[in-house]
Amino acid sequence: MAHLDAMYQWGQLNPLGNRTVVDSVPPEMLHLVDPHWYQFPPMNPLWHGILGFVIGVLGVISIVGNGMVIYIFTCTRTLRTPSNLLVVNLAFSDFLMMVCMSPAMVINCYHETWVLGPLMCELYAMFGSLFGCASIWTMTMIALDRYNVIVKGLSAKPMTNKTAMLRILFIWAFSLAWTIAPFFGWNRYVPEGNMTACGTDYLSKDWTSRSYILVYSVFVYFAPLLTIIYSYFFIVQAVSAHEKAMREQAKKMNVASLRGNDNTSAEAKLAKVALMTISLWFLAWTPYLVINYSGIFETFKISPLFTIWGSLFAKANAVYNPIVYAISHPKYKIALQQKFPSLSCTAPQDDGTSVASGATTATEEKVPTA
Numbered sequence: 001m002a003h004l005d006a007m008y009q010w011g012q013l014n015p016l017g018n019r020t021v022v023d024s025v026p027p028e029m030l031h032l033v034d035p036h037w038y039q040f041p042p043m044n045p046l047w048h049g050i051l052g053f054v055i056g057v058l059g060v061i062s063i064v065g066n067g068m069v070i071y072i073f074t075c076t077r078t079l080r081t082p083s084n085l086l087v088v089n090l091a092f093s094d095f096l097m098m099v100c101m102s103p104a105m106v107i108n109c110y111h112e113t114w115v116l117g118p119l120m121c122e123l124y125a126m127f128g129s130l131f132g133c134a135s136i137w138t139m140t141m142i143a144l145d146r147y148n149v150i151v152k153g154l155s156a157k158p159m160t161n162k163t164a165m166l167r168i169l170f171i172w173a174f175s176l177a178w179t180i181a182p183f184f185g186w187n188r189y190v191p192e193g194n195m196t197a198c199g200t201d202y203l204s205k206d207w208t209s210r211s212y213i214l215v216y217s218v219f220v221y222f223a224p225l226l227t228i229i230y231s232y233f234f235i236v237q238a239v240s241a242h243e244k245a246m247r248e249q250a251k252k253m254n255v256a257s258l259r260g261n262d263n264t265s266a267e268a269k270l271a272k273v274a275l276m277t278i279s280l281w282f283l284a285w286t287p288y289l290v291i292n293y294s295g296i297f298e299t300f301k302i303s304p305l306f307t308i309w310g311s312l313f314a315k316a317n318a319v320y321n322p323i324v325y326a327i328s329h330p331k332y333k334i335a336l337q338q339k340f341p342s343l344s345c346t347a348p349q350d351d352g353t354s355v356a357s358g359a360t361t362a363t364e365e366k367v368p369t370a
Contacts, residue, residue, distance in 0.1 A: 021304050024113040025195055032118060032190045034203040040304050043194060045112060051196065051308055052109025058319050059102025065322040066095035068340070073326070076335040082164040083145050087325050089168045090138040094318035097131035100124070101315060108196035125189035125198040126179050132285075132314060133175035133220050135321065139281060140224040141167050142325065147231035151238045178216060187212035193304035197311050199288075202295030203302075210296045221289050228281060232274035277324055284317035 021040045022033055069091035073079045104124055108114050114121055148156045159167075182188050182200065187209045190201045200216075201209050288310040294302050326332050 021193065021195060024111075025191070026113070026115065026117075029114055029118055029121065029191065032121065032188075033195075034190060034201070036203045036302070037193055037195075037304065040193070043112075043304050047194075047305060047308065048109045048112045048196065051194070051312070052106045054312065055102055055105045055109070055315060058315055059098045059106070062094060062098040062102075062315075062318040062322075065319065066091040066098075068336070069322045069326045069332075070095065072332060072335045072339060075339075076331075078331055079335060082159045082161050083142075083149075084329075085161065085164040085168065086138055086142045086145060087329070089171070090135055090142070090321055090325055093131045093134040093138060094321050097128065097135070097318050098315065100127045100131070105197055105311070113195045114191050114198065121191060121198040122183070122189040125200065126182070128197075128199065128314075130175050130179040133178055134171055135317065136220055136224050136281075136285065137171045137174065138168075139277075139321075139325075140227050141171065143228045143231035143277075147235055151234045153238075178220065181212065192311070193302060193307040194311075195304070197307075199310075200292065202292040213292050213296050217289060217292065221285060225278075225281065225285075229278060232278060236274055273328065280317070280320055280324060284313050287313045 019042055020038050021042050022030070022037050023042065025033060070088055073084055073088045073091070101124070104116060104120070108116065116124070145159055148159070185208070188201045188204075189198055191197070192199050200213065202213055204210070291302060291307060291310045294300055327336070
């Protein structure tokens with residue numbers, strides 16, 4: 001009855017009967033729509049067209065890009081290492097995200113509202129949350145693995161296939177636990193303000209709903225972000241100390257550098273990798289956090305147009321993850337050039353540089369796997 005009350009209230013406030021963004025929502029969906037959205041006029045159809053086109057393009061690029069990552073890493077023997085299982089899991093999660101998200105959103109953008117029914121709305125939101133959480137924690141595990149290899153060095157306990165699979169199992173179990181909670185009354189999945197996507201309910205004022213957003217953000221945003229920053233801070237610090245030692249050794253040997261013709265230090269390369277990783281992660285997931293926190297704390301009025309950016313930035317993450325975590329991998333670039341030579345202008349060289357993925361690979365070659 002909440003939607004009927006909201007419609008009545010809107011009729012009292014707006015006796016002229018101006019159209020709202022909710023008018024095009026099918027009747028069976030109205031019980032999921034928060035009264036907040038009845039105050040906004042319909043979005044300009046141009047925004048739906050732009051969003052549908054962009055999500056469609058991102059979907060194709062992500063599905064192809066992550067599909068290639070999965071294919072190359074699983075079919076290339078030298079890439080089948082424990083650490084790379086995490087990279088494959090990341091690509092698998094991003095692949096499934098866009099398979100589930102992109103077609104549905106394109107359809108709804110075409111119709112300018114959610115037309116797939118309440119159950120599909122809830123499943124859409126659940127899968128988006130599931131694959132997003134899995135991707136976030138896979139990136140966190142990758143950062144921790146690189147920290148273990150580069151910072152701890154020979155004193156580190158190497159990751160085996162068994163421990164890698166256990167971490168992947170933990171990631172999916174942890175993510176699933178968070179995403180099925182709304183089906184049992186801890187928050188709920190509802191249409192977002194643009195009415196073409198669905199997500200968690202950040203507008204309900206009861207503390208059951210609010211507590212879910214707060215606790216979820218701690219374990220699926222702040223904890224992973226701080227872990228990634230912590231890992232890369234000490235990784236860069238360790239590589240910096242190594243670079244300093246190499247420069248001192250070069251002075252003792254009366255040579256300009258121990259790197260030959262490569263004048264770019266591993267410290268500089270790794271700093272760029274770390275900065276890019278943290279920045280893209282922050283860019284992808286912060287808009288959703290801002291939208292959710294704005295809803296539960298009522299910091300400012302959330303418009304339907306504003307909700308578009310959360311979906312867009314989060315889904316874009318599935319596009320550039322293959323670039324950050326796979327194409328920057330030296331051995332992956334060699335395999336890519338061999339299997340798809342038309343995609344590479346020049347044959348890459350595996351120079352063994354100690355950037356994050358390279359250092360991880362170099363260490364794994366000395367470690368027996370279970």
